Amino acid sequence: MRVVLMSGSSHPALGAAVAKVLNLELGRCTVDRFPDGEHHVEVAEEVRGCDVYLLQTLGPPVDSHLMELLLMVDACRRRGAARVTAVVPYLAYARHDRRETGREPLGARLVADMIRAAGVDRLVAVDLHSPAVEGCFNIPVEHLSALPLLADHLQRTATPGSVVVSPDLGAVKRAERFAAPLKLPVAVVHKYRTSGSQVQARNITGDVKGCTPILVDDMISTAGTIEAAVNALIEAGCEPGVTVVATHALLVGPALDRLHRLPLRRLLTTDSVPLPVRPPFQVEVVSIAPLLARSIELLRLGSQQGG
Numbered sequence: 001m002r003v004v005l006m007s008g009s010s011h012p013a014l015g016a017a018v019a020k021v022l023n024l025e026l027g028r029c030t031v032d033r034f035p036d037g038e039h040h041v042e043v044a045e046e047v048r049g050c051d052v053y054l055l056q057t058l059g060p061p062v063d064s065h066l067m068e069l070l071l072m073v074d075a076c077r078r079r080g081a082a083r084v085t086a087v088v089p090y091l092a093y094a095r096h097d098r099r100e101t102g103r104e105p106l107g108a109r110l111v112a113d114m115i116r117a118a119g120v121d122r123l124v125a126v127d128l129h130s131p132a133v134e135g136c137f138n139i140p141v142e143h144l145s146a147l148p149l150l151a152d153h154l155q156r157t158a159t160p161g162s163v164v165v166s167p168d169l170g171a172v173k174r175a176e177r178f179a180a181p182l183k184l185p186v187a188v189v190h191k192y193r194t195s196g197s198q199v200q201a202r203n204i205t206g207d208v209k210g211c212t213p214i215l216v217d218d219m220i221s222t223a224g225t226i227e228a229a230v231n232a233l234i235e236a237g238c239e240p241g242v243t244v245v246a247t248h249a250l251l252v253g254p255a256l257d258r259l260h261r262l263p264l265r266r267l268l269t270t271d272s273v274p275l276p277v278r279p280p281f282q283v284e285v286v287s288i289a290p291l292l293a294r295s296i297e298l299l300r301l302g303s304q305q306g307g
C-alpha cells in the first residue's frame, strides 16, 4: 500500500524532518482560514487506497491545531484513504485524564472520542501525560517515549553527584525510568497546584543535600512546577546548576521569565513542539524525528503483513 505522510501547520519543521528520515516527499495539503476564523483544509495529495500518516502536534494554539487535525482526517477519509494514522507527538488535554471534582469534564476522553470519530484508525503519541490516557482511546495507540533519547544525551555530560528528581508524585515512575540507565538515585518533590499557573512545593522525599538535581517531567507549560521544585531543592541544600528534562517544552505565559530566574544549567527537551524563539537560557534539543519515523516504518510494515 502506498504511504502518504502529511503535516498540518503546527510543526512544519518536524514534518519535514520525519519525511527526510523516511526519504518521502510530504503530501500536498493546504490549511488556511475563512474570514470568520473557520479553518479551511484541502488535501491535494492523492490518498485513495493509501496508508496515510498525518503529523500534527497539539501545542498552542491547542484547539486550533486539534480542529485542523480533525478536518485533515475527515478530508482524507472522504478522499478514500485506506488507513489513517494520526501522529501527535504532544497530545493536548492529556492532563484532563481524571476529574478532580465532579464539576469538570474528562477532557482527555472527549479529545480521544473526537479523534476516533473523525476517522483515525491509530494514534502515535510521545510521552503521554500518564499511561492512563491510552485507556481513553478505543483505537490502538502507539505510545512512544523520548526518555531513552534524552537519557542517552544526558549520559554524555552527566556529572557525578546528581540526583534525578520527580517534580510531583504523579511523575515518579517516569523519573525512575529515566534514572535507571544513568544509575542515579531518585527524589520526589510533593507539589500542590493552587491554580493553572501557580504551584507550591511542600516536602521532598529522598536525599538531595549537596546533590545536583536533574528534574524530569513530561511537559513544561508555565514552568510553575519547575520553579516551585527548583526553589524547594535549593532550600533543601541542593547545588545550583540544575538540569531540567522535559519531553514537551510548551513554555507558555510566564515560563521563559520563570526559567530565566532559576539557577539552571540547561533545559534538555525534544522538538515535539516548536520552541519559542531564543529562550534566554541554555536549551539542548534532541529530535524525535527518527523515533517517529521508525514507528511509521514499523506500522507500515505491519499493515503490509496484514497487521
Ligand code: R5P
Residues within 6 Å of the ligand: 095, 167, 168, 170, 171, 196, 197, 199, 217, 218, 219, 220, 221, 222, 223, 224, 225, 226
Ligand atoms: C503535571 O502533572 C505535569 O506533569 C506538569 O508537571 C505540569 O503540567 C507542568 O505545568 P506547569 O509548567 O504550568 O507547571
